[in-house]
Amino acid sequence: MVNISSLWQYLALQSPLQSMSGEQFNITKMGLTTYSLPQLPYAYDALEPHISAQIMQLHHSKHHQAYVTNLNKALESHVAAVAANDIASQIALQQAIKFNGGGHINHSLFWKNLAPAGSDETSLSAAKDLVTAIESTWGSFDNFKKTFSAILLSIQGSGWGWLVREGGQQGGLRIVTTKDQDPVVGGDIVIFGVDMWEHAYYLQYLNGKAAYVENIWNVINWKTAGERFLGTSSSDNMPEL
């Protein structure tokens, strides 16, 4: 279970990261942070042929936007409920905050850990320390890839698979899954994530999710992954929980 107060903290701490790219949030007069859809760091068709432009466009401009919109709505209602001392409404809103907040966090992490196939970012040499740690944890990079892929395919329903650094910047590597839009919490640092909701692949791969999983490896941004591993990521300084 996700600890709601951790998520709160997470969402609150997201502001400095969001300010990196300009108008990512606004402080309203009530002091409430509103979130906005981050721009993709590449064009919608940049991940072709592995992820189609149509998928990317819907995924970003519709799905991710809906999480942002509904997160803002839920937070606004929550502020009103706090002001009204209405505990029952505050509790009722927590699930919507967790789901939509998680959706916003997860997709923000996901876009940044993808890059066009064949670019410098997708080369393993962009993440030497991370690759060494992966090899020492799983015996070989191939074995890691196989293990991670099998775990992605074993997810029942909607969810995500993640490579994380367990417990913080000194922790070991681990593969975890989260259901629906539950974000990774509890101090684990996300290295990279893969969206296993059907909307992430269906228009192109239909029921063939194994092919999606196989192809996603071509567009993993190892530069971002390596920086998250070392804690030197400047582009998305996701705070620890």
Next chain:
Amino acid sequence: MSSTLLRTVPALRGAVRASGALKPASALASTSFVRSKATLPDLPYDYGALEPYISGKIMELHHKKHHQTYVNGLNSALDTIAEAESKGDFTKAASMAPLLNFHGGGHLNHSLFWENLAAASREGGGEPDGALKKAIDSDFGSFDNFRKQMNTALAGIQGSGWAWLVKDKTSGTLGLVTRANQDPVTGPYAPLMGIDAWEHAYYLQYENRKAEYFDAIWNVINWKTVASRFDKA
């Protein structure tokens, strides 16, 4: 066609129950220990029959690929359990419970779903009548109200899942329940009508606009099937 369903569904109910009790489904099978395999039931209509509300392409993939995968997964889980049982390895058998629930539920849910749909030009759409209509009016206020509540329940599913009109067998009253992923409707509830809210059920036609799918599907609900489930429950 429906005889295929009748053959597989009772066997499945036994199998789903077995996930808790780890007993073979033999109580329900006429021949004691020969366990029958779950098979993909034929659709009671053509793939294109639910157009324009659900496209033929969605129906074909949904039935031939997705449902088939649940059937295969269920049979393989049952095989693993039977083998573990025969070796007395109950830990191994018990560890299969999540897979049995997922694939068994997927098979059961889709089997019920196909049968509670029908072409709009045939039995599909409209409103129920008779005893079912009376029950809906008394438990939801009106059919319109029921429809609204069902659509709200569907829209509120976070992730993959189903919404069901159910009859509480203990009280006889109707209710709405949602289930995550492929969790089947069990316990005191008899499933009368289910709507698949997984993205694969609508994405090729409706993309992210799932509310449009939830509106459209009322044109192809087979109230005859729902009424007969209501009468039997």
